[in-house]
Amino acid sequence: MSLNEQLIAFMTILRKEIGRFMRIWTQTLVPPVITITLYFVIFGSLIGSRIGSMGGVGYMEFVVPGLIMMAVITSSYTNVVSSFYGAKFQRFVEEILVSPTPNYIILMGFVMGGVARGLGVGLIVTLVAMFFTDLYIHNVFVTVAIVVLTSVFFSIAGFINAIFANSFDDISIIPTFILTPLIYLGGVFYSTDLLSGFWAGASKLNPILYIVNTFRYGILGISDIDVTWAFIMIAVFTAVGFAYSMHLLNSGKRLRQ
Amino acid sequence: MTIALSIQQLGKVYDNGFAALKGIDLEVKQGDFFALLGPNGAGKSTTIGIISSLIQKSSGRVQIFDKSIDDDFSAAKKYLGIVPQEFNFSGFEKVFTILVNQAGYYGLPKALAKQRAEKYLKALGLWEKRSEVGRHLSGGMKRRLMIARALVHEPRLLILDEPTAGVDIEMRRSMWVFLRELNEQGTTIILTTHYLEEAESLCRNIAIIDHGEIVENCSMKNLLSRLHQEALVLDVKNSLLEAPQIEGFELKLVDEHSLEVVVVRGQTINQLFAGLNKVGVEVVSMRNKSNRLEELFVNLINSGAA
Numbered sequence: 399m400s401l402n403e404q405l406i407a408f409m410t411i412l413r414k415e416i417g418r419f420m421r422i423w424t425q426t427l428v429p430p431v432i433t434i435t436l437y438f439v440i441f442g443s444l445i446g447s448r449i450g451s452m453g454g455v456g457y458m459e460f461v462v463p464g465l466i467m468m469a470v471i472t473s474s475y476t477n478v479v480s481s482f483y484g485a486k487f488q489r490f491v492e493e494i495l496v497s498p499t500p501n502y503i504i505l506m507g508f509v510m511g512g513v514a515r516g517l518g519v520g521l522i523v524t525l526v527a528m529f530f531t532d533l534y535i536h537n538v539f540v541t542v543a544i545v546v547l548t549s550v551f552f553s554i555a556g557f558i559n560a561i562f563a564n565s566f567d568d569i570s571i572i573p574t575f576i577l578t579p580l581i582y583l584g585g586v587f588y589s590t591d592l593l594s595g596f597w598a599g600a601s602k603l604n605p606i607l608y609i610v611n612t613f614r615y616g617i618l619g620i621s622d623i624d625v626t627w628a629f630i631m632i633a634v635f636t637a638v639g640f641a642y643s644m645h646l647l648n649s650g651k652r653l654r655q
Numbered sequence: 656m657t658i659a660l661s662i663q664q665l666g667k668v669y670d671n672g673f674a675a676l677k678g679i680d681l682e683v684k685q686g687d688f689f690a691l692l693g694p695n696g697a698g699k700s701t702t703i704g705i706i707s708s709l710i711q712k713s714s715g716r717v718q719i720f721d722k723s724i725d726d727d728f729s730a731a732k733k734y735l736g737i738v739p740q741e742f743n744f745s746g747f748e749k750v751f752t753i754l755v756n757q758a759g760y761y762g763l764p765k766a767l768a769k770q771r772a773e774k775y776l777k778a779l780g781l782w783e784k785r786s787e788v789g790r791h792l793s794g795g796m797k798r799r800l801m802i803a804r805a806l807v808h809e810p811r812l813l814i815l816d817e818p819t820a821g822v823d824i825e826m827r828r829s830m831w832v833f834l835r836e837l838n839e840q841g842t843t844i845i846l847t848t849h850y851l852e853e854a855e856s857l858c859r860n861i862a863i864i865d866h867g868e869i870v871e872n873c874s875m876k877n878l879l880s881r882l883h884q885e886a887l888v889l890d891v892k893n894s895l896l897e898a899p900q901i902e903g904f905e906l907k908l909v910d911e912h913s914l915e916v917v918v919v920r921g922q923t924i925n926q927l928f929a930g931l932n933k934v935g936v937e938v939v940s941m942r943n944k945s946n947r948l949e950e951l952f953v954n955l956i957n958s959g960a961a
Contacts, residue, residue, distance in 0.1 A: 400762070410756050410760060411760075414756055485745075488746065490743050495709060496732065496737050497761055498730070498732040654709055655669070655704065
């Protein structure tokens with residue numbers, strides 16, 4: 399395929415992916431916004447007003463970046479895992495597999511579909527957050543770069559999950575038992591300064607801690623961790639995830655008998 | 656003569672150890688209308704799966720026109736259109752969108768994709784359904800949608816895996832007309848089907864596959880010429896109590912208005928009718944007891960099993 403034909407194939411997959419989550423917007427865009435709004439109301443406004451400050455800022459300001467990132471992570475992941483597994487389950491993934499579309503275009507198309515939904519939901523949640531607190535961006539580059547990179551990484555993770563999934567149960571296991579606990583323990587609601595000893599050390603093994611803190615740094619200018627290190631880590635994870643996804647596609651694992 | 660599909664020593668052993676294909680060789684010439692027949696589990700769908708890249712081969716070579724699927728799969732895929740046995744389109748997408756997207760996967764610009772989608776939806780009588788979602792179509796319409804989808808990039812080789820399964824007779828006949836026209840316009844067509852009269856009516860050449868091996872590969876004419884006898888059913892006007900005795904023919908009474916007779920090679924139907932005329936039996940209509948190709952097919956498969 400020529401470069402132009404590959405671009406057309408990529409845009410076709412991306413357009414189809416965006417069309418899919420827009421068509422079922424009540425299932426894809428509204429629920430995360432409602433959930434995060436409830437977090438704003440309960441943790442930020444009701445309980446937060448009694449907590450006072452966290453990490454040197456008001457509690458509402460502290461939790462907002464983490465909650466936005468939580469919405470981006472879960473939306474990116476669930477979009478790709480459900481879309482690609484659905485295509486596999488209903489077998490219409492074969493439409494793409496029999497075509498000359500290169501594997502990296504297939505991967506990029508689905509991943510960018512996840513990024514589109516992740517960033518879309520992140521944007522809506524940010525707009526909702528502005529009803530609860532004033533938002534200023536401390537470093538635009540860090541904020542945009544970390545949110546895009548995070549969305550790409552979790553979209554790739556969703557893609558890998560979809561390839562291995564054999565049932566709809568399999569696509570909810572990772573979000574329920576791994577992703578959600580990591581997000582909750584990743585410094586969304588508290589500063590790791592509050593932890594001591596073992597738990598402070600254990601938190602350092604949680605990649606979401608680095609993501610949330612880097613995003614928080616981009617917005618508020620405060621962070622529990624080294625932002626440069628966080629960028630390197632997430633970039634390496636993304637590159638490894640991309641390479642592994644390509645290996646799975648090229649080997650035909652779980653896709654071609 | 657250009658070869659549209661060349662298969663050499665193609666083998667497939669699944670992970671559970673089952674050898675679905677045992678080194679088959681097959682050639683289909685450009686412009687041919689070719690039947691690939693075989694009983695369930697013979698290896699037809701595995702062969703098609705390998706050609707379309709949905710199944711990975713264990714050994715052998717496959718070439719579509721001049722492109723090997725190992726060396727230049729992207730180019731080979733552009734030549735190929737596949738109509739699978741199972742429905743494999745999104746039930747939630749509109750018919751028109753399914754075709755436009757499929758064209759996009761082949762790198763066709765959107766304007767051309769829309770033009771092609773319209774052309775093939777109209778050709779297959781689905782234009783009125785273009786705004787319906789896939790799952791709302793009837794079984795026959797779904798089959799035609801998959802044919803339209805496979806044609807949207809205008810492949811030189813079209814492979815149809817049981818395209819008329821579950822389709823009513825009228826619809827099946829109209830699909831035959833469409834496929835014949837497509838073949839006349841230059842598209843090479845390979846067809847698998849369980850309706851043997853379909854293969855006999857449409858295809859010029861045939862291969863029969865059984866237990867992962869090609870047991871017959873020749874022209875349809877050649878195969879049918881091997882038929883040594885034909886069983887005919889005669890509907891008679893008179894009410895009969897027993898089968899009449901005609902010299903050289905063995906007639907069997909099916910019911911009081913039907914006779915069954917076997918005509919072997921060398922005998923003519925005129926001889927039979929002359930004999931019936933002599934004993935005063937008037938024939939109203941006549942038909943084959945079973946499809947001619949079906950008889951040969953069953954014989955070939957049974958001789959292989961023996």
